[in-house]
Amino acid sequence: MERFAFLRPFRHVPAYVLLSILAGCFAVPFIWMLSSSLKDTGQIFQFPPTIFPNPVIWDNYQKAVNFIPFLRYLGNTLIICTGAIIGNVLSASLVAYSLGVLRWNGRDHLFKILIASMLLPPQVTMVPVFVIFRSLGMIDTYWPLILPSFFGAPFFIFLLRQFFLGIPQELTEAARIDGCSEFGIYWRVVVPLSVPALATVVLFSFIWTWTDFLTPLIYLQDQNKFTLSLGLQQFQESNRAEWGMLMAAATLITLPIIALFFAAQKTFIEGIVTTGLKG
Amino acid sequence: MNRRRGRFGRPEIVGLMFAAPWLVGISIFGLYPIVSSFYLSLCRYNIIRPPAFIGIENYSILFTEDPLFWKSLWNTVYLTAFGLPVQLGFALAAAMLLNMKVKGQSVFRTLTYLPTVVPAVATAILWVWILNPEYGLLNSVLRFIGLPAPGWLSDPTWSKPALILVGIWGTGNTAIIFLAGLQQVPRALYEAATVDGAGILQQFRHVTLPMLSPVIFFNLVMGIIGSFQYFTHVYVMTAGLGGGGRGAGGPEFSTLVYPLYLYQNAFLFFRMGYASAMAWILFLIVAVILAFVFRTSSWVHEDS
Numbered sequence: 001m002e003r004f005a006f007l008r009p010f011r012h013v014p015a016y017v018l019l020s021i022l023a024g025c026f027a028v029p030f031i032w033m034l035s036s037s038l039k040d041t042g043q044i045f046q047f048p049p050t051i052f053p054n055p056v057i058w059d060n061y062q063k064a065v066n067f068i069p070f071l072r073y074l075g076n077t078l079i080i081c082t083g084a085i086i087g088n089v090l091s092a093s094l095v096a097y098s099l100g101v102l103r104w105n106g107r108d109h110l111f112k113i114l115i116a117s118m119l120l121p122p123q124v125t126m127v128p129v130f131v132i133f134r135s136l137g138m139i140d141t142y143w144p145l146i147l148p149s150f151f152g153a154p155f156f157i158f159l160l161r162q163f164f165l166g167i168p169q170e171l172t173e174a175a176r177i178d179g180c181s182e183f184g185i186y187w188r189v190v191v192p193l194s195v196p197a198l199a200t201v202v203l204f205s206f207i208w209t210w211t212d213f214l215t216p217l218i219y220l221q222d223q224n225k226f227t228l229s230l231g232l233q234q235f236q237e238s239n240r241a242e243w244g245m246l247m248a249a250a251t252l253i254t255l256p257i258i259a260l261f262f263a264a265q266k267t268f269i270e271g272i273v274t275t276g277l278k279g
Numbered sequence: 280m281n282r283r284r285g286r287f288g289r290p291e292i293v294g295l296m297f298a299a300p301w302l303v304g305i306s307i308f309g310l311y312p313i314v315s316s317f318y319l320s321l322c323r324y325n326i327i328r329p330p331a332f333i334g335i336e337n338y339s340i341l342f343t344e345d346p347l348f349w350k351s352l353w354n355t356v357y358l359t360a361f362g363l364p365v366q367l368g369f370a371l372a373a374a375m376l377l378n379m380k381v382k383g384q385s386v387f388r389t390l391t392y393l394p395t396v397v398p399a400v401a402t403a404i405l406w407v408w409i410l411n412p413e414y415g416l417l418n419s420v421l422r423f424i425g426l427p428a429p430g431w432l433s434d435p436t437w438s439k440p441a442l443i444l445v446g447i448w449g450t451g452n453t454a455i456i457f458l459a460g461l462q463q464v465p466r467a468l469y470e471a472a473t474v475d476g477a478g479i480l481q482q483f484r485h486v487t488l489p490m491l492s493p494v495i496f497f498n499l500v501m502g503i504i505g506s507f508q509y510f511t512h513v514y515v516m517t518a519g520l521g522g523g524g525r526g527a528g529g530p531e532f533s534t535l536v537y538p539l540y541l542y543q544n545a546f547l548f549f550r551m552g553y554a555s556a557m558a559w560i561l562f563l564i565v566a567v568i569l570a571f572v573f574r575t576s577s578w579v580h581e582d583s
Contacts, residue, residue: 015379022376023390029448030393032416033405049419091300098297104290110298117309119500119569121508123538124562125312127319127545127555132307134326151304182293211398213511217524218546229400233515236404243408250401257396265389268396272452273459 033254037061037247044243060248067239068249072224073231080145080227081209087149088205089198092156097186099157100164101172111161118154122214130218144219145212145227149205155275156201162274163197164190200271203264207257228253313562320556325549337556348557350532351540354439358536359506362443367498370450374457375487388458392451403515406445407432432516435533442534445512453498460494461487492580500572507565510538537561 031051036044037060038053064070098104099111133144167190175185191198216230226234232249239245261268295302320337322330341348377388394402409416410431418428429437464487472482488495513534518527524547528535541561545554 012381015376015381018376019379019381019384019387022373023387026390026394026448026451028416029405029409032409033401036408045414047414047419048423049414049416091304095298095301098294102290102294102297104294105286106291107294113305114301117305119504119565120309121504121538121561121565123508123510123541124316124558124565125308126541127551127558128312128315129308130545131315131319131326131551132312148304148308150300151308152301154301157301182297186297207396211400213398213400213515214542217514218542229398232398232404233400233518236400236515237518243411243414246404247408250404254397254401257398258393261393261396269392269455272455275456 033247033251036243037251039244041244057244060244061252064245064249064252067245068231068235070228070231070249070252073226073228076142076225077210077227077229080142081206083142083146084149084209085202085205087146087151088153088156089201091150091152092160092201093191093194093198094186095152095157096160096164097190100161101167101186101190102182114154114157118158126218133219139219140221140225141219142225145209145215153205156205159200159271159274160194160197163194167193196267199264200267203260203267204271207260210257316555316558319552320559322552322555324552324555326551327549330552333552337553338560340553341556341560347532347535347540351528351535351537354533354535355507355509355537357439358442358446358509359503362439362446363499363502363506365443366446366450367453367495367502369447370453370498371457371491371495373450373454374461377454377458378461388455392455394448395451399511400515402445402449403512406441406448406512407516410441410444432534433530435531438517438530438533442513442516445516453502456498457491457494460491464490489580492578496572496576496579500569503568503572504565507561508538509536510542513539514542 035051035053038056038058040057040059043050043053043057099107099114129144133139136143138144138147171189171193172185175189180188210227211229212227213229213233216227217233220226220230223231223234232253235249236246319330321332321334323333323336324330373391377384377391397405410418412418412428412430412433415431417431421428431437431441468486468490469482472486477485513536514524514527517529517534518524524543527543528539537557538561541554541557544550544557
């Protein structure tokens with residue numbers, strides 16, 4: 001052992017090499033996206049490709065914003081996101097209160113059904129749900145994208161229930177003895193104590209709505225109503241070789257999410273981990 | 280809780296009232312569609328005219344006259360059987376690297392996780408560009424080191440491996456869950472194993488894997504479900520090769536996955552009854568596979 005003591009400062013080198021390869025594999029596509037978005041056509045098709053664009057071209061961003069049209073789709077997406085967030089927070093917290101705070105016969109059976117319902121692929125219910133929204137005259141409106149959030153998404157109910165279970169029972173009991181109604185306990189005791197968990201719900205429902213492609217694809221027909229994801233895909237379908245512009249658009253739709261990720265990294269990771277470990 | 284079991288009183292009413300949003304939701308968006316799609320699967324239905332009952336015709340066409348049904352089922356099974364183990368293995372290896380006690384881990388962890396928050400459409404478009412046979416980054420690198428540069432998404436034999444590759448880029452979620460599981464393994468177990476003379480491989484085999492088995496099980500189940508609803512990447516990456524969503528699934532239907540073919544039948548060909556039959560078959564397949572996975576889960580270590 002002692003003979004190799006001089007190697008001790010380098011004992012982490014293999015770890016760093018492996019970690020750098022790993023992180024590099026994940027990072028390179030990002031760098032490539034960013035780099036391509038700053039190149040003109042000549043640089044895009046240059047061989048061998050270069051990582052650093054020279055000169056740096058910003059035109060792609062301007063073109064992408066105008067062609068897609070980015071701002072309109074951003075507005076549409078934000079409307080749907082807002083609706084979905086309100087729906088998810090309200091409905092999931094109410095149901096989680098029933099499954100995590102209240103004590104009643106049948107509660108645990110219901111929870112098992114909730115877990116099982118998470119395993120159902122959406123394609124199984126897709127056609128009849130479309131028929132329902134069509135009979136309500138809601139095709140080509142935002143309702144099919146927003147309304148389902150008001151009926152409790154199992155993932156969010158699960159997430160909030162796990163959090164509610166950790167709230168000391170003395171608090172809710174005390175409120176009950178003071179004559180507080182169940183809704184009052186929910187609204188004035190449990191909800192204020194659960195801000196971090198509710199933030200997770202807000203975060204994930206924002207990202208999933210922002211990212212969702214299948215639902216807008218099925219329900220939206222008028223181009224003026226498209227979301228960013230759908231708009232970007234439609235744009236790509238008709239401009240398959242405009243790589244600079246496409247990468248600029250892809251960067252633009254990704255950046256807000258990445259910014260959000262860095263602003264709320266802890267909330268993010270905890271949300272992911274809760275589902276995996278406490279399930 | 281001293282209440283007698285099986286009683287129905289005020290607490291039950293209040294409980295059901297708070298659970299009402301989801302109870303209504305699961306009825307409208309879950310139970311009713313499952314029943315309704317079974318009925319529709321026995322009908323000819325193009326959504327404009329009311330459904331016409333035709334018995335099991337949709338199923339018999341699917342099984343005996345529609346090669347694309349079998350093709351799409353095979354494609355999805357392929358991606359589940361080959362892609363999922365590769366992705367799980369990669370995520371586990373990444374998690375073990377990310378669990379090493381070295382400085383700067385948070386940077387590596389962030390970089391691993393970051394791709395999973397990229398919108399699926401952006402991921403798909405980015406990878407179409409990376410996988411571009413002539414000018415793409417991947418083939419440039421492969422040519423540079425003297426390896427053959429396949430056509431990826433334009434070559435039926437390489438299109439599915441290309442999809443698996445894109446999937447690997449998005450395994451950060453799975454890796455983070457594995458990592459959290461690894462962090463919960465008590466250090467004492469490893470120390471005891473070292474005292475008993477267990478090498479690194481033996482420690483992995485006899486400590487890490489058993490302690491991690493509940494997390495592996497969770498990721499396996501989520502992976503299977505994810506694989507049977509895999510849609511957006513493949514739609515965006517292959518649509519437009521010939522006429523929008525109708526062209527998706529190429530080349531030569533090699534990426535026509537089951538959910539994509541179901542979507543095309545329902546919303547492009549307006550064969551809603553036919554699509555409902557596909558939906559029911561999907562429902563049964565997923566149910567059978569999950570039942571099998573749960574039945575054979577004796578390898579999962581129960582500790583809590």
